[in-house]
Amino acid sequence: MAGLSLSLLAVVAGVAWLATRPDTYVAPRPDPAGPRIAPEAAAAALEGLTAAVQDRDSDAARDLAAANDAASSSQLVALAVNAGLLQVEDFSLRYVDEASGISPDGTWSAAVDATWAFGGFDDAPARTEVLVTFRVGSAQTEQAQIVSVGGGDQRTPVWMGGPVTVRRTPSTLVLVAGDPARLADYQRVTEAALPPVTRVLKAWQPRLVVEVPADLAGLEAALDAEAGAYASIAAVTASPDGLLAPDAPLHVFVNPEVFDRNSEQGDRVVMSHEAAHVATRAPESMAPKWLVEGFADYIALRGIKLPVSRVAAQIIEQVRRQGVPQALPDQDDFNGAETHLGAAYEAAWLVCVVLAERGGEDALVRFYDQADGGGPLTGPLRAGFGWSERDLVSAWQQRLRELAR
Numbered sequence: 001m002a003g004l005s006l007s008l009l010a011v012v013a014g015v016a017w018l019a020t021r022p023d024t025y026v027a028p029r030p031d032p033a034g035p036r037i038a039p040e041a042a043a044a045a046l047e048g049l050t051a052a053v054q055d056r057d058s059d060a061a062r063d064l065a066a067a068n069d070a071a072s073s074s075q076l077v078a079l080a081v082n083a084g085l086l087q088v089e090d091f092s093l094r095y096v097d098e099a100s101g102i103s104p105d106g107t108w109s110a111a112v113d114a115t116w117a118f119g120g121f122d123d124a125p126a127r128t129e130v131l132v133t134f135r136v137g138s139a140q141t142e143q144a145q146i147v148s149v150g151g152g153d154q155r156t157p158v159w160m161g162g163p164v165t166v167r168r169t170p171s172t173l174v175l176v177a178g179d180p181a182r183l184a185d186y187q188r189v190t191e192a193a194l195p196p197v198t199r200v201l202k203a204w205q206p207r208l209v210v211e212v213p214a215d216l217a218g219l220e221a222a223l224d225a226e227a228g229a230y231a232s233i234a235a236v237t238a239s240p241d242g243l244l245a246p247d248a249p250l251h252v253f254v255n256p257e258v259f260d261r262n263s264e265q266g267d268r269v270v271m272s273h274e275a276a277h278v279a280t281r282a283p284e285s286m287a288p289k290w291l292v293e294g295f296a297d298y299i300a301l302r303g304i305k306l307p308v309s310r311v312a313a314q315i316i317e318q319v320r321r322q323g324v325p326q327a328l329p330d331q332d333d334f335n336g337a338e339t340h341l342g343a344a345y346e347a348a349w350l351v352c353v354v355l356a357e358r359g360g361e362d363a364l365v366r367f368y369d370q371a372d373g374g375g376p377l378t379g380p381l382r383a384g385f386g387w388s389e390r391d392l393v394s395a396w397q398q399r400l401r402e403l404a405r
Contacts, residue, residue: 035106038136041144042110043095045134049076049146050093056084066135066145075148078163085166086159086175087119099131099152107135107147111154121173121207122249128155128224128241156221157240158211158253171206178214178256186212186254189264193271193300197279200299200365204279209251210271211240216257223253232341234258234270237277250278265304272300286374290329294348295368298356301349312350312403314343319404324397351396358395359385 045064052060061080065072083091096111112132117125131152136144150156158164158177165180166173167187174190176183194206213219219230223238230236233255239248252274259267276296277283285292301311309316318340319325328351333344356364363384370380381387387395 035102035136037098037102037108038144039095041136042134045144045146046093046095046112050091052080053083053088053091056080064146066147069147072147075162076146079149079160082159082164088116089119090115090117090125096129107133109133109152117249118173118209121209124247124249126239126241126249130154130156130160150221155224158213158218158222161218172208174210176212177218186210189267189271192268193275196272196303197275197299200302200361201279208275208278210254211251212254212256216255219253219255230255232258234262235274237274237282244284250281250283252278269300269304273297276300285372287368287371289331289334290348290351291368291371293334293345294352297345297349298352308403312346315346316403318343319400324400328393350399354396354399355385
């Protein structure tokens with residue numbers, strides 16, 4: 001007992017001595033091992049890259065790349081070169097927030113706000129977040145290096161992903177990633193797609209941008225789409241940032257894995273269809289989906305000398321097997337995952353053909369314009385064609401019956 005008491009006294013005395021020391025005791029913090037995230041250094045690197053792209057200075061862009069990393073150097077140089085080819089304006093990169101922790105090799109990823117516009121074609125800049133990977137040493141003040149731009153779960157604009165080849169005319173801008181030999185074919189198809197649209201939409205002044213990623217994965221990255229969402233789609237009209245503001249740029253994005261399997265005539269039809277969507281700003285339309293898609297196909301197929309039995313082969317076969325549809329195609333029928341997607345497009349096209357035959361092409365154009373803002377179709381149908389919605393469906397069904405005989 002005596003020994004224990006002496007031990008306790010010693011502990012108490014030690015605590016009292018610490019409490020009466022003139023300087024406050026603070027337990028030392030362990031010095032963190034390895035590199036740390038450096039947002040300020042990354043922001044400075046982004047400022048440098050912004051300047052390099054704006055100045056089209058490939059050497060300055062190369063100096064910001066990760067050391068001894070050929071892929072990093074190639075991508076940043078391509079950013080500056082592509083910007084010159086595309087006449088990029090309003091370009092900026094702004095650090096937003098970390099998207100990952102620091103890796104043992106000193107790399108981390110961050111969400112970066114990017115803005116850009118293609119001069120002469122985009123009325124307003126696109127704006128989206130892209131993923132940028134940085135590398136920095138253990139010293140917080142060390143200059144950050146840029147490892148890559150894009151990837152992860154954020155958008156990767158086609159022109160930011162690597163080298164592109166570009167062909168520009170007063171009315172078209174085509175950019176192709178991957179094999180530069182494809183550029184001439186895409187340019188030819190794009191130019192051929194314009195006359196069918198301007199013959200019907202006479203007020204449209206074409207400024208058509210076509211972006212061709214290297215593959216389906218590149219398309220999905222550019223559109224921030226789920227894997228496989230566009231696997232069966234040849235092309236799609238969309239804004240580069242996914243926004244639908246009234247002045248948002250609208251571009252045609254091509255899926256080369258489908259588009260390149262078409263005949264040249266088929267490619268022209270697809271491109272004219274998408275050009276019609278650009279001309280009418282279809283992604284913003286409040287019109288029924290059957291009218292948006294059917295009208296674009298009406299424009300694209302108007303001058304094609306093919307029998308209706310071939311143009312509408314899938315919907316005709318569907319009618320032979322299942323009978324005449326009870327209603328016009330709805331939104332779900334145009335889901336890219338649907339197996340009867342082709343039949344839905346053909347059915348919608350045939351509705352517009354029936355309308356044009358009834359009231360004339362100008363009446364069809366006016367009808368589209370009136371339906372574009374949303375609202376009931378009853379008034380525009382009666383004014384342009386003397387039909388009710390039931391009359392339209394009946395006439396369309398009758399045409400399908402005749403074709404399926």
